[in-house]
Amino acid sequence: MPAIVLRQVTKRFAGGPPAVRDLDLTIPDASFTTLLGPSGCGKTTTLRMIAGLELPTDGEIDIGERNVFSLAQGRSLAPAKRGLGLVFQSYALWPHLSVRQNIAFGLEVQKVNRAETKRRVEAVAESLQIDAYLERYTSELSGGQQQRVAIARVLVMRPDVLLLDEPLSNLDAKLRMDMRAELKRLHAETGATVIYVTHDQLEALTMSTHIALMRDGVLQQFAPPLELYAQPANRFAADFLGNPRINLLEGVVEAGAIVSHGLRVQVGGDGVLAARPGERLTIGLRAEELRLEREGGSGRAAVRILSVLPTGADWYYRVGLGDAVLTVRDDRHPDLREGEQVWLVAAPNPLKVFDEAGRSRTALSGRDAPAAAAQAPGPAPIERRESEREEARA
Numbered sequence: 120m121p122a123i124v125l126r127q128v129t130k131r132f133a134g135g136p137p138a139v140r141d142l143d144l145t146i147p148d149a150s151f152t153t154l155l156g157p158s159g160c161g162k163t164t165t166l167r168m169i170a171g172l173e174l175p176t177d178g179e180i181d182i183g184e185r186n187v188f189s190l191a192q193g194r195s196l197a198p199a200k201r202g203l204g205l206v207f208q209s210y211a212l213w214p215h216l217s218v219r220q221n222i223a224f225g226l227e228v229q230k231v232n233r234a235e236t237k238r239r240v241e242a243v244a245e246s247l248q249i250d251a252y253l254e255r256y257t258s259e260l261s262g263g264q265q266q267r268v269a270i271a272r273v274l275v276m277r278p279d280v281l282l283l284d285e286p287l288s289n290l291d292a293k294l295r296m297d298m299r300a301e302l303k304r305l306h307a308e309t310g311a312t313v314i315y316v317t318h319d320q321l322e323a324l325t326m327s328t329h330i331a332l333m334r335d336g337v338l339q340q341f342a343p344p345l346e347l348y349a350q351p352a353n354r355f356a357a358d359f360l361g362n363p364r365i366n367l368l369e370g371v372v373e374a375g376a377i378v379s380h381g382l383r384v385q386v387g388g389d390g391v392l393a394a395r396p397g398e399r400l401t402i403g404l405r406a407e408e409l410r411l412e413r414e415g416g417s418g419r420a421a422v423r424i425l426s427v428l429p430t431g432a433d434w435y436y437r438v439g440l441g442d443a444v445l446t447v448r449d450d451r452h453p454d455l456r457e458g459e460q461v462w463l464v465a466a467p468n469p470l471k472v473f474d475e476a477g478r479s480r481t482a483l484s485g486r487d488a489p490a491a492a493a494q495a496p497g498p499a500p501i502e503r504r505e506s507e508r509e510e511a512r513a
């Protein structure tokens with residue numbers, strides 16, 4: 120099962136900033152790698168360049184042992200010769216064929232015998248919960264059912280490399296959860312290299328072995344999901360991953376701690392120790408790294424409860440600390456009420472601290488990741504491209 124290597128890959132479309140910039144990325148063999156980031160950050164463009172549907176403006180791409188694109192050597196292998204299975208954001212099924220015929224199509228082209236075809240089609244249809252519709256025309260299916268037929272059609276071919284662009288976008292919450300689990304299971308079972316595109320951070324966290332987080336065409340961090348969550352390389356990564364959003368609190372370095380409105384967070388570890396007293400830094404505190412106490416004490420800060428937000432499984436609180444509003448998860452105080460004053464304790468593990476340029480001062484990985492300042496998110500969403508419908512058949 121091949122690794123996929125992108126070296127200094129750039130894509131410029133006429134008249135805009137680069138859609139993808141100097142992308143260096145090694146997608147490990149047999150990994151489930153997710154390209155994650157806000158709308159317009161270059162995920163689909165990256166996937167299309169790997170597939171050969173879009174020509175990079177610069178750089179090189181290898182799939183396994185083979186170089187499939189090199190600007191310097193003038194090489195670009197046709198999509199069909201790259202040995203990939205593709206499911207795109209918008210997909211096209213054959214409307215005049217049944218679900219069974221749609222899924223079986225590729226196997227028939229490859230002259231797989233009838234018994235084997237039947238077995239494989241039915242197995243994949245069952246795993247994607249579309250076995251009840253096998254004899255229907257695809258035009259008689261809902262959007263979510265059609266989307267699963269599109270996935271089945273590719274999975275049935277058992278490709279070594281599978282490229283999936285938001286393949287679950289049309290499904291309801293429950294089915295989406297089922298399908299995430301199913302795709303994860305299929306990945307483990309087949310050992311294929313999967314490249315998965317989504318802008319849904321929860322989907323990325325739950326499914327992937329690796330996440331490549333992008334912003335404005337630039338790779339921000341490449342790491343396993345829990346590492347990305349625990350040790351974001353910059354402020355953007357910290358803010359993009361996690362629900363509820365991470366609390367970002369400005370503070371000042373004072374005698375071995377970062378202090379903000381009376382809340383003291385002890386600092387240790389090499390990165391932060393280098394901080395100068397008086398330096399302004401931003402601490403990232405996830406809701407589960409904060410807790411509320413009824414008693415004051417050293418390092419604790421007075422906060423007021425603004426709202427109590429039980430979710431059934433967890434208790435969340437919005438609390439006011441000076442002019443900042445933070446989200447806290449703490450399940451020990453079901454009796455706390457809005458308006459009460461309590462004390463906030465921060466126990467970040469690991470510590471997440473960002474400098475004024477947005478760079479992490481503590482992340483172990485991605486130290487050289489680009490700064491991501493705290494400004495507005497990326498560009499507005501784009502229209503879905505109709506041309507993808509045709510190309511998805513390639």
Ligand SMILES: Nc1ncnc2c1ncn2[C@@H]1O[C@H](COP(=O)(O)OP(=O)(O)OP(=O)(O)O)[C@@H](O)[C@H]1O
Binds near residue numbers: 132133135157
């Ligand atoms: N064919 C094209 N011509 C011109 N610009 C394009 C073209 N395709 C993409 N772009 C631009 O390149 C950037 C990246 O687009 P891309 O489709 O890769 O984003 P994405 O991360 O997949 O977003 P989404 O989550 O909305 O699908 C966008 O700014 C987009 O407008």
Ligand SMILES: [Mg+2]
Binds near residue numbers: 164284
């Ligand atoms: Mg896209």
